[in-house]
Amino acid sequence: MNAWPLLGVAVVVAGFALRRNPVLVVVIAGIVSGVASGMGVGDLLALLGTSFASNRVLLLFTLTLPVIGLLERCGLRERARQWIDGFRRLSLARLLVSYLAMRQVLSMFGLYDIAGHAQTVRPLLAPMAEQAAARDAPIDEATRLRMRALAAATDNVGRFFGEDVFLAFAGVLLIQRFFDSQGIHLEPFAIARWAVPTAIAAFVIHGLRIVWVQRRLARRKPAAEATDAAR
Amino acid sequence: MLHVEHIYWLVGAFLLVAAFMDARVKRWSAAAFWAVLSIPFLFGDAILAAAQSGVRWPAQAMGVGLIALGVLAARGKLRTHEESPEDDARRRASASKFGNPLFVPALAIPLATVALVLAAPHLRWNGAPLIEPTQATLISLGVACIVALAIGMRITRAPFAESLREGRRLLDALGWAALLPMVLATLGSVFASTGVGDAIAAIVGATIPADNRFACLVAFALGMVAFTVIMGNAFAAFPVMMAGVGLPLLVLKHGANPAVLGAIGMLTGYCGTLLTPMAANFNIVPAVLLELPDQYGVIRAQWPTALILLAVNVLLMWLLVFR
Numbered sequence: 001m002n003a004w005p006l007l008g009v010a011v012v013v014a015g016f017a018l019r020r021n022p023v024l025v026v027v028i029a030g031i032v033s034g035v036a037s038g039m040g041v042g043d044l045l046a047l048l049g050t051s052f053a054s055n056r057v058l059l060l061f062t063l064t065l066p067v068i069g070l071l072e073r074c075g076l077r078e079r080a081r082q083w084i085d086g087f088r089r090l091s092l093a094r095l096l097v098s099y100l101a102m103r104q105v106l107s108m109f110g111l112y113d114i115a116g117h118a119q120t121v122r123p124l125l126a127p128m129a130e131q132a133a134a135r136d137a138p139i140d141e142a143t144r145l146r147m148r149a150l151a152a153a154t155d156n157v158g159r160f161f162g163e164d165v166f167l168a169f170a171g172v173l174l175i176q177r178f179f180d181s182q183g184i185h186l187e188p189f190a191i192a193r194w195a196v197p198t199a200i201a202a203f204v205i206h207g208l209r210i211v212w213v214q215r216r217l218a219r220r221k222p223a224a225e226a227t228d229a230a231r
Numbered sequence: 232m233l234h235v236e237h238i239y240w241l242v243g244a245f246l247l248v249a250a251f252m253d254a255r256v257k258r259w260s261a262a263a264f265w266a267v268l269s270i271p272f273l274f275g276d277a278i279l280a281a282a283q284s285g286v287r288w289p290a291q292a293m294g295v296g297l298i299a300l301g302v303l304a305a306r307g308k309l310r311t312h313e314e315s316p317e318d319d320a321r322r323r324a325s326a327s328k329f330g331n332p333l334f335v336p337a338l339a340i341p342l343a344t345v346a347l348v349l350a351a352p353h354l355r356w357n358g359a360p361l362i363e364p365t366q367a368t369l370i371s372l373g374v375a376c377i378v379a380l381a382i383g384m385r386i387t388r389a390p391f392a393e394s395l396r397e398g399r400r401l402l403d404a405l406g407w408a409a410l411l412p413m414v415l416a417t418l419g420s421v422f423a424s425t426g427v428g429d430a431i432a433a434i435v436g437a438t439i440p441a442d443n444r445f446a447c448l449v450a451f452a453l454g455m456v457a458f459t460v461i462m463g464n465a466f467a468a469f470p471v472m473m474a475g476v477g478l479p480l481l482v483l484k485h486g487a488n489p490a491v492l493g494a495i496g497m498l499t500g501y502c503g504t505l506l507t508p509m510a511a512n513f514n515i516v517p518a519v520l521l522e523l524p525d526q527y528g529v530i531r532a533q534w535p536t537a538l539i540l541l542a543v544n545v546l547l548m549w550l551l552v553f554r
Contacts, residue, residue, distance in 0.1 A: 022407070057235075062402060067380040149531065164498055174470075198540070
């Protein structure tokens with residue numbers, strides 16, 4: 001076994017730790033790993049080029065940017081805030097927990113690409129969460145940023161821990177194909193149903209954390225009221 | 232028939248427009264960045280097809296392009312978006328003017344995607360499916376974006392050029408973060424073909440007491456998390472850890488149920504996805520999109536969920552795989 005390609009991992013860890021530009025770090029890590037494995041320049045360039053082109057699906061979300069940008073210019077995020085203000089009973093916890101549940105259920109039906117950070121979190125969920133958190137008393141800038149991050153985290157948790165229940169999901173098929181190649185034959189359904197306990201656990205854990213954030217917010221409010229004059 | 236390639240051409244065209252707009256205001260490195268990035272979208276199929284049939288220069292040129300992107304990314308700075316109070320007031324007035332119809336185009340993206348995915352098997356023209364069945368979700372998402380844009384332009388009465396300008400504004404705000412997921416996935420492929428995975432599996436396999444099934448299980452779970460953190464992708468970690476630890480030690484030696492081990496093992500890897508900047512499209516891109524000053528802000532918001540869930544997964548596997 002050749003352990004030298006592990007140098008590429010070291011480059012990634014060092015680069016991220018030193019906060020160098022991630023794109024450059026990753027490109028260098030790829031080159032280091034390739035050279036350390038004894039690959040020729042021509043082979044390495046071809047490998048980089050084909051892998052890069054085969055992964056272009058990851059930039060598909062940019063197609064949402066023109067419409068989202070246009071709507072934002074016309075006040076979509078402000079409207080999301082105004083809308084939340086109209087629902088006095090929709091607290092931060094209710095908003096995020098229902099989004100989490102909806103995201104998980106949709107993912108279970110294979111609809112994991114319909115929501116996402118560009119199309120739903122930035123224009124809708126994040127401003128709604130900020131506004132719901134600021135309902136009873138103003139919140140400071142740091143708290144506002146934390147609410148945005150929590151909205152993004154909720155989207156991730158909902159997506160990840162719903163999708164493996166879906167039979168045709170690539171993850172389930174990957175598991176099935178792996179065992180198939182080792183002579184162990186499994187039905188996709190036999191695999192997917194074992195993702196259910198973790199899906200429920202993810203909902204409970206993250207849901208409780210959201211409720212906890214709301215509780216802490218409620219407790220801090222008197223202090224925030226005195227110090228924060230903004231908004 | 233509508234192929235996913237057609238959707239990629241749209242992405243490529245949008246990137247070229249962004250490059251052109253940056254060139255007009257003499258932001259040369261940004262212009263070059265988007266122009267090079269449009270290549271895999273405009274010529275991706277051609278590059279891959281050529282490589283398949285043994286013609287390697289297009290792929291090699293793309294490899295050089297990737298290195299150039301890395302250098303350009305390091306030169307350019309992420310531009311934080313400046314807000315003037317007038318902008319804020321104008322948008323608030325506009326929000327009140329248009330009202331709830333503003334939500335319609337935003338919600339049209341998911342709804343039209345679902346509708347198209349569901350309708351895809353029935354949409355036929357001259358007997359051939361209109362939407363390529365294997366990529367129905369991605370094609371539907373692309374078409375839904377166009378539908379939403381059309382609705383948005385109708386509601387706001389804004390010209391098409393304005394949507395391109397606003398799209399480019401968001402794209403420039405994302406900067407290199409937009410590219411990071413693709414570059415990381417490329418690194419994953421490089422790691423896989425240079426044997427990084429095998430080396431890690433060998434190290435994990437050599438350090439655990441093979442006779443203790445709980446130790447094997449914990450090593451498998453932590454290995455899935457650690458390897459996912461390094462690769463940014465549980466799919467890359469799964470075959471490596473399963474072949475290195477899961478299959479030989481847990482399934483064959485200790486009689487673990489492969490279906491349970493596979494399903495929960497994969498989801499254990501997802502706990503690692505929540506923890507790593509390498510999963511840039513889930514963790515770094517949203518931090519930039521939401522204008523968080525800390526690029527690890529989203530990871531900070533989700534690490535407690537990830538660690539508790541990891542413990543729960545180990546417990547679930549312990550209870551379920553050896554039955």
